[in-house]
Each structure stands twice: as C-alpha cells, then as structure tokens.
Amino acid sequence: xxxxxxxxxxxxxxxxxxxxxxxxxxxxxxxxxxxxxxxxxxxxxxxxxxxxxxxxxxxxxxxxxxxxxxxxxxxxxxxxxxxxxxxxxxxxxxxxxxxxxxxxxxxxxxxxxxxxxxxxxxxxxxxxxxxxxxxxxxxxxxxxxxxxxxxxxxxxxxxxxxxxxxxxxxxxxxxxxxxxxxxxxxxxxxxxxxxxxxxxx
Amino acid sequence: xxxxxxxxxxxxxxxxxxxxxxxxxxxxxxxxxxxxxxxxxxxxxxxxxxxxxxxxxxxxxxxxxxxxxxxxxxxxxx
Numbered sequence: 367x368x369x370x371x372x373x374x375x376x377x378x379x380x381x382x383x384x385x386x387x388x389x390x391x392x393x394x395x396x397x398x399x400x401x402x403x404x405x406x407x408x409x410x411x412x413x414x415x416x417x418x419x420x421x422x423x424x425x426x427x428x429x430x431x432x433x434x435x436x437x438x439x440x441x442x443x444x445x446x447x448x449x450x451x452x453x454x455x456x457x458x459x460x461x462x463x464x465x466x467x468x469x470x471x472x473x474x475x476x477x478x479x480x481x482x483x484x485x486x487x488x489x490x491x492x493x494x495x496x497x498x499x500x501x502x503x504x505x506x507x508x509x510x511x512x513x514x515x516x517x518x519x520x521x522x523x524x525x526x527x528x529x530x531x532x533x534x535x536x537x538x539x540x541x542x543x544x545x546x547x548x549x550x551x552x553x554x555x556x557x558x559x560x561x562x563x564x565x566x567x
Numbered sequence: 568x569x570x571x572x573x574x575x576x577x578x579x580x581x582x583x584x585x586x587x588x589x590x591x592x593x594x595x596x597x598x599x600x601x602x603x604x605x606x607x608x609x610x611x612x613x614x615x616x617x618x619x620x621x622x623x624x625x626x627x628x629x630x631x632x633x634x635x636x637x638x639x640x641x642x643x644x645x
Contacts, residue, residue, distance in 0.1 A: 399631040407626035432638040500620040
C-alpha cells in the first residue's frame with residue numbers, strides 16, 4: 367500500500383537515494399549503515415532483548431539490505447523498508463531460538479485478553495519507584511507475544527506512523543490498531559496486578 | 568456511547584488519533600463516568616511509562632565497520 371513520502375530529516379542522504387547503484391559499493395554503503403544503524407539496532411534490541419544478539423542481527427539485516435538494494439521500491443520510505451527486513455529477520459531469529467511466547471490468540475480468553483503468559487511479580491516496593499517501573503515495563507513488553515510486542519515497540523520508536531507499521535509488519539491498518547489496543551490491555555492488566563496500590567490512589 | 572466503546576477509543580484518544588467529534592464524545596463520557604475515568608487515567612499512565620521507559624540503546628560505535636567487513640564479502644543480488 368503506498369503512502370505519503372515522509373518529511374526529509376536533516377541528513378546528507380535524501381530518500382530514496384539509497385537504492386542508487388553507487389551504494390552497491392561497500393564503502394559508499396557505509397553511509398547508509400551510519401544513517402540507519404541506530405533505528406535498526408534499537409528495534410531489533412527490543413525484539414530480542416539482548417545487546418549482543420541485537421548487534422549480530424543488525425549486521426545480518428544490513429547484509430540482507432545490501433544484497434537486496436535493487437529490489438527496494440521507492441514508493442515506501444527507505445526506513446520502513448529497512449524495518450520490514452529487520453522485523454522479518456528478528457522474527458525468524460526468535461522462532462529459531464524459541465524465544466517467542468505462546469500465540470496470543472491461543473491463550474486469549476473470551477474477552478480477547480491474553481491470560482497466563484505474563485507471570486509478573488510485583489516489585490518488593492509497594493510504591494512504584496522509577497527504577498522498578500522501568501524494569502517492569504521493559505519486562506512486560508518483552509513478555510508480549512512477538513506480534514503484539516512489535517506494534518508497541520514500533521509505536522514508540524521514533525514515532526513510526528501507523529501506515530508504516532502496517533507496511534513493516536505486512537498487516538492491514540485495522541489489525542495494527544487492534545493489536546495496539548490488545549497489547550495495551552494486557553500491559554494495563556499486568557500493571558494493575560503489579561501495582562494495585564497505584565490504582566487506589 | 569457505551570463504556571466498552573469508549574474504552575476501546577481511549578488509547579486512540581491519548582495518541583491523538585481521534586477525529587474532533589469522537590474525541591469530544593470520549594472526553595464528555597470520561598467526565599461523567601467514574602469507571603471510564605479510571606480507565607483513562609490508567610491508559611495515560613501506561614502511555615507515559617512506555618514513552619519514558621522503553622529502552623532504546625545505541626548500537627556499538629564500530630557497528631558500521633563490522634557491517635562493511637561483512638558486505639565486502641558479498642555481492643548485491645542482480
């Protein structure tokens with residue numbers, strides 16, 4: 367699905383210049399890597415939750431990108447195309463490593479809210495201090511099934527647009543919205559269980 | 568609008584993705600309904616937690632060099 371070209375960022379590389387043959391020279395391709403490495407790495411890190419694995423996977427993603435440069439379709443933002451490749455690669459990795467949690471739908475109850483697969487323990491402190499909240503939310507997001515984790519991470523990663531999330535994940539916009547809602551419901555319930563005192567204030 | 572319908576729209580409201588008319592309906596409902604007001608507060612709290620606490624570390628400084636070493640051993644697909 368085509369969507370509007372993103373506003374250009376302050377950068378030396380306007381899109382979609384990355385597909386030009388000049389970038390098939392590895393030294394020139396390093397400009398593409400430098401520009402997008404942070405985006406790809408931060409997404410992959412949140413999918414696998416391991417710094418060193420994220421580093422390896424990011425390298426592999428850029429290798430794939432380099433080999434596929436000629437297949438990039440400029441009607442999509444280059445960053446979204448990169449994230450699509452990164453997402454597919456991270457999903458393959460989690461499947462191989464059996465890191466993926468149980469399918470959301472397989473454990474969803476009649477209200478469509480997953481149960482059982484997020485076994486949170488409330489932090490020792492009753493008052494949700496900042497450090498425990500940070501740990502809690504990172505852990506909670508990581509424990510989401512991959513298909514729900516990906517929408518939440520993309521939603522908060524440099525403000526990726528919903529249309530772009532749909533393209534990156536290869537799903538309709540309506541599914542993106544419903545996954546965001548359901549993921550938030552699960553996180554909300556986990557939050558209420560972990561911090562019951564907060565809700566009563 | 569029912570509480571369920573409003574609660575389904577709250578996260579879109581917080582993200583600023585609702586039209587003016589829908590946003591008005593959610594805002595008015597939340598002002599009058601204690602349950603939805605609580606749900607609204609919880610959603611705002613979760614949204615803030617996600618914005619402030621999701622971890623997005625920067626990659627190692629030598630990553631581009633490592634990538635280039637890898638791609639130098641490969642050729643783009645024709």
